[in-house]
Amino acid sequence: MPPSYAxxxxxWFDDHGRKHLPWQQPRTPYRVWVSEIMxxxxxxxxVVDYFTRFMTRFPSVESLASAxxxxxxxxxxxxxxxxxxxxxxxxxxxxxxxHAGKLPADLAGLEALPxxxxxxxxxxxxMGFDQPAPILDGNVKRVLARHAGIDGWPGRSAVARQLWxxxxxxxxxxxxxxxxxxxxxxxxxxxxxHAPACHACPLNADCVAHRSHRTHELPAxxxxxxxxxxxxxxxxxxxEQGHYLLERRPPxxxxxxxxSLPEADDATTPPLALVEPPRPGPVLVHELTHFTxxxxxxxxxxxxAQAIADGDNMSWYAPDNLPGxxxxxxxxxxxxxxx
DNA sequence: AATGCGGGGTC
DNA sequence: GACCCAGCATT
Numbered sequence: 001m002p003p004s005y006a007x008x009x010x011x012w013f014d015d016h017g018r019k020h021l022p023w024q025q026p027r028t029p030y031r032v033w034v035s036e037i038m039x040x041x042x043x044x045x046x047v048v049d050y051f052t053r054f055m056t057r058f059p060s061v062e063s064l065a066s067a068x069x070x071x072x073x074x075x076x077x078x079x080x081x082x083x084x085x086x087x088x089x090x091x092x093x094x095x096x097x098x099h100a101g102k103l104p105a106d107l108a109g110l111e112a113l114p115x116x117x118x119x120x121x122x123x124x125x126x127m128g129f130d131q132p133a134p135i136l137d138g139n140v141k142r143v144l145a146r147h148a149g150i151d152g153w154p155g156r157s158a159v160a161r162q163l164w165x166x167x168x169x170x171x172x173x174x175x176x177x178x179x180x181x182x183x184x185x186x187x188x189x190x191x192x193x194h195a196p197a198c199h200a201c202p203l204n205a206d207c208v209a210h211r212s213h214r215t216h217e218l219p220a221x222x223x224x225x226x227x228x229x230x231x232x233x234x235x236x237x238x239x240e241q242g243h244y245l246l247e248r249r250p251p252x253x254x255x256x257x258x259x260s261l262p263e264a265d266d267a268t269t270p271p272l273a274l275v276e277p278p279r280p281g282p283v284l285v286h287e288l289t290h291f292t293x294x295x296x297x298x299x300x301x302x303x304x305a306q307a308i309a310d311g312d313n314m315s316w317y318a319p320d321n322l323p324g325x326x327x328x329x330x331x332x333x334x335x336x337x338x339x
Numbered sequence: 340a341a342t343g344c345g346g347g348g349t350c
Numbered sequence: 351g352a353c354c355c356a357g358c359a360t361t
Contacts, residue, residue: 046348081346115359137357155340221353
């Protein structure tokens with residue numbers, strides 16, 4: 001029986017883990033808590049000096065609770081996410097009023113405090129009290145997503161559920177503090193976002209992403225928020241037989257090789273003579289991965305019996321007998337035929 | 340489920 | 351300049 005995931009990670013940690021970070025000496029619940037709050041969405045190298053200054057000024061829960069919030073925030077200046085500092089101060093006061101100045105050793109008690117969510121609570125339970133609890137920070141998400149081959153952006157709740165379940169399942173039977181630290185250390189130093197050192201990873205033997213050469217695409221990145229917009233004008237031209245003018249698209253690119261409505265590079269010059277001035281039709285919005293494509297049709301009736309400018313790539317088609325036409329374009333034609 | 344919060348590191 | 355970082359609270 002090969003060593004378990006957790007055992008391999010812990011053995012690796014003994015040789016290669018980080019053991020001299022400021023909050024690890026000494027490693028108390030209070031120091032773990034403060035460090036975890038500072039480390040939310042903030043890199044280790046940035047936090048180190050802030051943490052050291054903070055501990056000098058506020059060495060205990062009581063000293064923090066009795067401070068003015070402005071004094072706390074002045075030490076936070078430059079770290080960003082200042083609600084973290086305010087919540088830290090507020091939570092210290094709650095601890096002094098309701099918990100005798102001690103941090104709870106259980107997840108529910110910790111998560112009831114402002115600024116402490118599921119992952120930070122798990123970090124305090126495991127690293128502050130050496131008790132079993134999973135964490136799921138950016139490092140652990142990356143390690144788990146790669147090792148188990150989890151697709152999808154971890155920000156999606158379905159993906160997050162899978163990752164939390166994995167984190168829970170893989171907890172060791174002891175050394176809980178070292179295990180949490182090891183999980184983050186592996187992500188920070190070996191299973192890095194760019195160019196992971198898989199040759200040095202204790203989990204490479206059964207890592208799905210490594211074996212399938214997909215480390216570079218896992219975990220999946222956050223989807224693009226605001227895509228570029230592109231606008232094209234289309235000619236929606238019908239002749240007196242009720243046929244529509246279609247144009248074959250270039251073989252590569254979007255809808256490559258399919259038939260579509262002629263794209264107008266010159267909005268004022270139709271590809272053939274019209275009976276009446278064209279009128280704008282309903283704008284078609286087509287979402288693609290990298291941009292939003294707005295297709296603005298100009299609808300018109302063509303004069304009969306005239307040569308088509310580009311006869312090889314342009315032709316009339318009956319709407320009930322269309323060739324390979326993308327569905328959105330097909331709908332556009334249908335709507336124009338029977339409004 | 341999506342968004343705001345922030346300064347800094349990295350490619 | 352885009353993307354991400356030991357996430358959480360709010361909507």
